[in-house]
Amino acid sequence: MAGHSKFKNIMHRKGAQDKKRSGMFSKLSREITVAAKMGMPDPDMNPRLRAAVNAAKAQSMPKDNIQRSIDKASRSDTESYEEIRYEGFGPGGVSLIIEALTDNRNRTATNVRTAVAKNGGNLGASGSVSHAFDRVGLINYPASAGDAEKVFEAALEAGAEDVSSSEDGHEIWTAVGDLHEVAKALEPVLGEPEGAKLAWRPQTMVAVDEGDAATLFKLIDTLDDDDDVQTVWGNYEVSDEVMEKLG
Incomplete structure (x- = not known):
């Protein structure tokens, strides 16, 4: 079972993302539009659209913005976005999976490749x-959804495969095909989730020292700043001591 601190490192530092709210809204809006275009509005x-809307609500995205993103899917002049996955290695030999939604494959590939190369990866x-x-x-x-026991019991009853809880919150893991059914079953007990999406869970973790961690987080921040990049996954683990040093 992956601990919460590990998963927090797998994705990105929340503090860094909190400073990029407008960029976050842009990514959330794009996902909402793509989800609405691929299925029912x-x-x-x-x-998928329900999960995207819940994620937007969890980040306090205004209702008007959410509705505009949904409506945009039905317009003939809406950009056509393509889902692309990039794989590679970052500082310290960590493995990275970078997911993007783009209307220009060449632009995104160039930006991602440049960001990775300039920050010790390939x-x-x-x-x-x-x-x-x-x-x-x-x-x-x-964390406000309930204590670890309540969430574990609810997840077990809903058909989840694993649960990780800490003072920061809860991660509930499911089989790919069960994601939305489990999420729907949890809502009457725990309320709407902050997010429900397909994820890449590393089978083993790689410990990263202070020097590599600083470069790695710089790389992730650079990728996060790119509107086309939706999520960055990795198998890196940074100790609390190193995280404190990095601030």
Whole structure:
């Protein structure tokens, strides 16, 4: 079972993301539009759209912005976004999976490749690192949803495979095909989740020292600043001591 501190490191530092609210809204808006375009524009009838809307609400995205993003999907002049996954290695030999939504494959590939190369890493071919991750469903709840026992029992009853809880919140892991059914079953007990999405869960973790961690976080921040990049996953683990030094 992966601890919460590990998963927090797997994705990104929350403090860094809190400073990029407008960029975050842009990414959330893009995901909402893509989800609405791929399925029904009604969140109740479209699991991916429902998850995207819940994620936007969890970040306090205004309702008007959410509705505009949904409406944009039905317009003929809306950009056509493509889902792309990049795989490679970062500082310290960590494995990275970078997921993007883009309307210009060449632009995104150039930006991602440049960011990785300038920060001690390199991109590999498709499949070069994903074999070391498990494709799973991930549902996030805040600590306020309940204590660890309550969340564990609710997740077990809903058909989840694993749960990680800490003072920062709860991660509930599911099989890929069960993600939206489990998320829906949890809502009457725990409320709407902060997020429900497909995730890449590393099979083993790589400890990163202070020097490599600083460069790695710089790389992740650079990727986060790119509007096309939606999520960065990795198998790195940074100790609390190193995190404190980095601030």
